[in-house]
Amino acid sequence: MxxxxxxxxxxxxxxxxxxxxxxxxxxxxxxxxxxxxxxxxxxxxxxxxxxxxxxxxxxxxxxxxxxxxxxxxxxxxxxxxxxxxxxxxxxxxxxxxxxxxxxxxxxxxxxxxxxxxxxxxxxxxxxxxxxxxxxxxxxxxxxxxxxxxxxxxxxxxxxxxxxxxxxxxxxxxxxxxxxxxxxxxxxxxxxxxxxxxxxxxKFWKNIPQRFFVKMPFAKSEFWYKMLASKSSDNYMDFAELSQLPQFCDPASVRLFTMRKVEGKYEVIELPIFIENGNKMEFEQNTKIYFTAENNENYWLTFGSEFLGKPKRIFQKNELSQKVISFQKKEIKPKNTKTDLELIIIYPKANVFQNQTAELAEIHSDLIAELKSQAEIFDEYSGGVADKDAIRDYLAETYQNNSNLQYVILMGAGSDEWDDYSPKNKIMVYKRSSTVSDDYFVDFAQLGRPDLVIGRLPAKNDAELDVIIDKISRYKKTPTFGFWRNKFLIMADDENHEDHFEGFGTAQMNHSRYAQELDDLINDDIFVDKIFAFNYEFDAYQTKPEAREAMVDVVNEGCLAWLFIGHGNEDVIGDEDYFSGALHMNMLKNYDKPSLFFAASCSGGKYQMKNFVCLAEKLVLHDNGGSIISIAGTDATFPGPNAKLYKHYFQYIFEDRMSAGIALVAAKLFLTNTLDAAHFNILGDPILDIIPPESVGEIVGITDSIRARETVGITGNFNENIFNSAQIMVFEPKHEIVYENFDFLNHDESEHYTVNYTQNGNKLYNANVSLNAGEYSAEFIVPDDIYAGEDGRILTYVNGEDVDFINTLTSINTSDDTIDGIENDGAPQVQIWLDSKTFQTGDYVSTNPLLMVEISDENGINILGSAGRKMLVQIDENQELIDVTDGFIYDENSCTKGELTWQLNGISEGEHSLLLVVFDNFNLPTVIEVLFTAKQFGKVAIEQLLPYPNPMCDETNFTFIMTETADVTVTIYTISGRKIRTIEAGNLSSGFQQIYWNGEDKTGDDIANGTYFYKIIANQNGKISEKIGKIIILK
Missing domain, CATH: 2.60.40.3800 (Immunoglobulin-like)
Structure with a gap:
């Protein structure tokens, strides 16, 4: 240290x-x-x-x-x-x-x-x-x-x-x-x-003023761009010259191009020969000849703003070739802003231009310039596709705009540039053998990015629309929930190819790096670690259970997802923990996309012309994946990688920097190391991928808590804008040692060892009501509590556009039991499938929703300890399903709550469902129900029931969907006048409920009386509807 x-x-x-x-x-x-x-x-x-x-x-x-x-x-x-x-x-x-x-x-x-x-x-x-x-x-x-x-x-x-x-x-x-x-x-x-x-x-600031060579577009209103052969002399005839205005004087015509000398561009005027051009205007037989300058791009203009006479030659080459193309260049007024904060570069006119405007609107709080790559090439390299032209444009713009922070490149690119490949929309920057978008904004060329830069790696409109839609939803209509406070770290194991690694030296102990990062992250963040060494190989030497564990966490939702280990362009881990080609459809986190960071080799190799790398695929995945991907464009070292992501995530979580600013800050720490340049942002670098802000406090626990104790706590959020919050209590972390004795060094005296921690189980999960930002809660400590010193309580709350977290850490727990507390019996349990009208033996869908009401005066055991889990079994001899995580206590209760769990893929026919639950004193209840599963062939609304009915202030329309469909609820007066429409959106099959607050479309309360409602399900034009009556009685 x-x-x-x-x-x-x-x-x-x-x-x-x-x-x-x-x-x-x-x-x-x-x-x-x-x-x-x-x-x-x-x-x-x-x-x-x-x-x-x-x-x-x-x-x-x-x-x-x-x-x-x-x-x-x-x-x-x-x-x-x-x-x-x-x-x-x-x-x-x-x-x-x-x-x-x-x-x-x-x-x-x-x-x-x-x-x-x-x-x-x-x-x-x-x-x-x-x-x-x-x-x-x-x-x-x-x-x-x-x-x-x-x-x-x-x-x-x-x-x-x-x-x-x-x-x-x-x-x-x-x-x-x-x-x-x-x-x-x-x-x-x-x-x-x-x-x-x-x-x-801080008072010694100075931005040196560099001179940037550009095409002199400001000296004339008329410019014509042409493509010509660079290996021969060329000419224009009347077909091109007739596009010039009639008042053009042939004597004032000039021809320019730009050439690069020792890495810098210069503008040169080429001498021309005008055949039959002695008059004041061009005629049918007029031609202009010029000699190529090892360039395909040339610019014709006229006017009197230039110094000196136009350059001429006095002979022509009879073997000259006609220019390939000739078109008028629309000269846009020069941007004179000095307060720009954002530049968005799109390929050219009408290519990603609409989406660029849409992205600028999403970030309307920033002053932006939208610029086409084609315009930049024209101005800074004479029309030649050159990465340095983009860098020079950005450098000059920053020179005049000290507040400039962000650059976004709208489109994919490859290190094999051409104008026709679908992947070549925006150039990539290759310096030596390293590709990095950093080099566009590294103005001193020392490996320190002066601006934040990110790329939306789309090849076509459809892909770009997916990314823009993700960005818009993430920023404008975020899905709030405790998932935004979770961080997933997955660590590769010690197996590599045909040998072990990570012993002693070599920096290849990925699991140790994962634990070190967890130790750095503050306790407000809930860190989920998956160590691959805890999972078995299958017959193909892969670890599918590790993959499933990782995907489960991603689908449940996590703010960020870090992988540490080996990888390639499409796969993380030698054991194929996740492949972009094979496993992308497993990700179904549509409304909870994560920031993905792969501390491995080549996972972000976006520069391949004919391949889409894993980092790109995750950003482009339309049913979830990542909101931003950060991964290496080539081979990288684990040691520098660890320093990069340690800094990065601390800047994200603690300093609450934007995704792009945090990466620049982390790279500045590494001081121009090549490894840092390999990591680029695929996605929008402006986005804040930040957890809930930590505010307020939790008090009430002053000493060790013991089994069977009822513990009271109070807390506050210093805000009076919320009605309820979610509170979770966790037992202390478990300290574990992993050892592999198969991995011995040469003298067989040492072996592979990792000391790591595993999160303590959740012993209480409930909603609590808030009064002026304050709350109180009680929970009952279960018998099988793990004894330790770092238990913690996390309370989460969110509003429409903000969320906060409350934390109490270092809670001492004891496995001593308080004597003299009697157990008055096993938990009381009520089971439903798909609907709360369910009776044992009823028909349900093949993907039914399990709903269970559980109560016990001593609380319900949700620790999930071995032998004490909430378990479901469909039919005898089938696998047991751990459903513990599906339970949440009723608001302000520690004795009653509800378990909900989505069951999937049940075959048609008669089945049994067995449920086992325990109270906090470990007394079990075992209950069984029978049901018949039926696969419905078309969309239908079954078992429709408004509850309550009659209603006072609010009700829920509950029903079963046989197929996924778009659902709308419409309420009418008894005379048929429509008074309220509720768009519920796309609902999946199974049990559903739609809330109505008893108000009409203007927000006014509806008077007592009888009303009609109609529920319509629309599945690609297939319609199902149900009509019923509801009574309002206040």
């Missing part, structure tokens, strides 16, 4: 986990910085020693020793500099038993990747300097100079490690430290996490 201490001026935390950052002395001209390496780990494996440092950054050069280092970013005034000196240092030498682990070389295997650890002797001979001052660079409005500090000095020949345990530096800021310029930036809140001396440097 790293601790950087600064004392006199207290700064905000300097990135994650450096929680004691203070300044010993700080002025604008000088800092005294003290760095302590107080808790690093040296782990020995079979062949190597591995150094771990919580805040350390990692070298990425394969074959070199993997030694962590630190990075301090210092801001200096414009044209400024810094110098440093060592005030003091303490060090200690360690004699190593084995050499330091080398940085792995990643090699593609048959399905994922292998990590090859090979010592490069030459690289191991080098000893890093303790401090390296890197070159000055610009990040947005700041001039930065990073100091690289290497506290571990490794002598490979002697196997010695010198550790600088304490280092005090004096840093002098050189330059105009009294310089003062404030620039308004929406990024402002991010700088304290990134710039060490931000508090004194």
């Amino acid at each position: 790293l601790r950087i201490i600064f004392a006199a001026i207290l700064l905000l935390p300097f990135f994650l986990n450096s929680q004691n950052i203070t300044v010993v002395e700080e002025t604008a001209k000088e800092l005294i910085v003290k760095i302590e390496i107080v808790d690093f780990q040296l782990n020995y494996g079979a062949e190597f020693a591995e150094i771990t440092l919580e805040n350390g950054l990692q070298n990425s050069e394969a074959g070199s020793p993997d030694i962590p280092f630190l990075n301090l970013n210092l801001a200096v005034p414009p044209n400024g500099n810094l110098r440093y000196s060592i005030v003091s240092q303490k060090k200690e030498k360690l004699k190593l038993q084995k050499p330091i682990l080398p940085v792995a070389k990643i090699v593609k295997n048959s399905s994922t990747h292998d990590f090859i650890y090979h010592v490069d002797v030459e690289k191991y001979r080098q000893i890093n300097d303790l401090i390296v001052k890197n070159g000055k660079s610009q990040y947005r409005s700041f001039s930065l100079i990073p100091l690289k500090i290497s506290p571990f000095q490794y002598n490979h020949q002697n196997l010695e490690l010198e550790v600088i345990t304490e280092l005090t530096l004096k840093i002098d800021i050189i330059g105009q430290t009294n310089y003062h310029q404030m620039i308004d930036e929406d990024f402002e809140f991010l700088y304290p996490k990134f710039i060490l001396n931000y508090k004194t440097a």
Whole structure:
């Protein structure tokens, strides 16, 4: 663990986990910085020693020793500099038993990747300097100079490690430290996490003004774009020239193109030969000849705004070819805004243009510019498709708009660019062998994105409509619920190809990384962890039960979903935990899409021309999947990946940053590492993927709680806008050790071990009423409570557009039992299927809804402990179904509640249903009902019943749907006048109920009397309807 201490001026935390950052002395001209390496780990494996440092950054050069280092970013005034000196240092030498682990070389295997650890002797001979001052660079409005500090000095020949345990530096800021310029930036809140001396440097802002070469469209109102052969001379004849206005003087005609020289564009005017062009206008036999400039794009214009005479040649090439195309360019007024916050780039006119406008409307709170990629190419590269043109456009726009934050690319792209492939809508940026959208917004080309960027990876209108619809629903009409407070982490196991991994060194213990992240996340968030090592292989060496467990959590709903482990373009895990090609239809989280983050290789390889990667498929999935996908475009390392997602999710959950801002912040911590660039946002980076805000408090438990105790608590939300909340009480986490003795090192003295925690079971789940934001509740502690010290209570509440969470942690639980409390009998149970008019032996659908009312004076056991679960069995000798999670207590009750569970796929015919439930003292009730399942051939409404009827203020229309259909309820007066229509939307087969508050369409209460209602079910034009009467009696 790293601790950087600064004392006199207290700064905000300097990135994650450096929680004691203070300044010993700080002025604008000088800092005294003290760095302590107080808790690093040296782990020995079979062949190597591995150094771990919580805040350390990692070298990425394969074959070199993997030694962590630190990075301090210092801001200096414009044209400024810094110098440093060592005030003091303490060090200690360690004699190593084995050499330091080398940085792995990643090699593609048959399905994922292998990590090859090979010592490069030459690289191991080098000893890093303790401090390296890197070159000055610009990040947005700041001039930065990073100091690289290497506290571990490794002598490979002697196997010695010198550790600088304490280092005090004096840093002098050189330059105009009294310089003062404030620039308004929406990024402002991010700088304290990134710039060490931000508090004194925040006045040193300056955005250097670069000159960007562009086509001179402002000098003429008339421009004509043509495509021509770049391998021969070309000509235009009257068919093209007749498109020019009659007042065009041939003598003023000019021809331009742009060419790239050493990575930069320049505008050049080409000389032309005008045949039969001596008069004041073009004639039928007029032709214009020009010589190609190794380019296909040329621009014809005329006018007097240019300096100098138009360029001419005085001969023609008889072998010239006619230009391929010629069209007038509509010149749009230059954008003179200086307050832009968002840029959305779409391919070209009429391609994704409507959806771009729709997305801008969704984010109407941001000042946006909508720009076509084609326009950018025309202006910044003369019409040539060039990724650098997009970067230059964005850089110039930011230069004039300091508040600019977001860029969204509307369309898929590939690293094989052409104009006709369905996937090539918006270019990708490839630098060396790495593809990253970051490079469009990395203006200094140092691996630090200056803007937030995301891509909607659609190939056609239908796909883009799916993504836009998801974004709109997520932002405008979100589905609230406790799922928004859940975080799923799935960790790969130790099996890889034909061997084990993750023992000792090699950073491949994915399960350990998962547990470390859980330990970092605050207790307000409910973290679900799935460890693949807990699931068995099938005959095909896959783990389908692990997949089912993961999919179940996603379908129930979780705010974010992280996978840690191996992967490829379509699959996560060697054991095929999830394949985009095979398993996408398992995801049915339409109204609860998750943020998906794959800390693995190639899952986000969106640049493939003829393949859609897993990250893309999840965003494009129309029945759920992800709202945003973040995954690697190529092979990545687990160590840097872990630092990236640890920072990312802490920024999301604790700092409540948007999805895109959080990723930029996490990447800034990693200081231009190649691994970070591999991770791109597929989806809308503006979205807030944030959990409910933690407010208020819960009080009432001051000591350990015991079995059979009735515990009372009170809480508040500091808000008076809610009527009820959901409260859940969890027993302490279970501490577990996983060991694999099959995985031994060379001397067979150690084995694969993971210490991890498993969430404690839920012992109480109920709705509670709120009064002025305050509530109280009671629950009864079951006999089989798990004893521990970190039980917790979570209370969730939501309104139309906001939700909050209340948390009480560190609850001590004891398995001691309070004596003298009698059990007055087993739980009382009433079972229904599909309808509360159900009687044993009735007909029901083949997908019936199970409804069970349960009561007991000692409460109902919902812990789900072994032997105490709520279980259902359909027919004898069939599998038992655990339905414990389907129970919730009635509002403000701890003795009565209802179990609901959707049963699916029951065959037609007679069946029995057996239910087992326990009270909190573990006394069971076993009850059985009989039913006949029937598959209905067409949509029908069965067993329709308004309840209550007569009604006073409200009622529910309850019925059974035989098939999925769109359902509408209409209420009429006795004379037939329509007074209210309720659109219930698409309802699935089985039991349904539609609520009516007794009001007409204007919101007025309806008078006493008899009314007609009609319920219509519409399934693709097939109509079923039922009519009935309801009485209002107040």
